[in-house]
Amino acid sequence: MLRSLHIIPDKCTGCLQCEMACSFEHEGVFNIAKSRIKVFDFHHAGRKVPYTCTQCAEAWCLHACPVEAIKMDAATGAKVVVDSICVGCKVCTIACPFGTVNYNADTGKVIKCDLCGGKPACAEACPTGAITYIDANWTGLERMRTWAARTDTQPRASA
Known part of the structure; x- marks a missing residue:
């Protein structure tokens, strides 16, 4: 469920x-x-x-990521940023129509809700x-x- x-x-x-x-x-x-x-x-x-993040089915952020750093967590359905893959290009922040993917200047990576x-x-x-x-x-x-x-x-x- x-x-x-x-x-x-x-x-x-x-x-x-x-x-x-x-x-x-x-x-x-x-x-x-x-x-x-x-x-x-x-x-x-x-x-x-x-x-x-509404964890939308369309997942524009996931599809926009050029290095495939956003993966779907099978257990929760959350679209999760994999820090070790993310290059901080911010393409996903532009792709998200709701503005819920953000850039963390401290890490140089993007952050979004992962449903913890x-x-x-x-x-x-x-x-x-x-x-x-x-x-x-x-x-x-x-x-x-x-x-x-x-x-x-x-x-x-x-x-």
């Missing part, structure tokens, strides 16, 4: 615990600049919304339940894919 992060924006208070937990999990420091999840601040609306190997630190740290890790079917992912397939009228390049 595939699981995915489920984000409920209305529950987010902007506490940044998800960002802190993520940076500590991956970098060993509490530094929101090094987090793979971000909390976007909609100033005018007075709302905060967490966002991170199936135990996302962001979801565990969220005190309000704005971020949960649930069965992918409960997120409506499959319904979104079905709807997208019906409404997709764009021509596709064949491989």
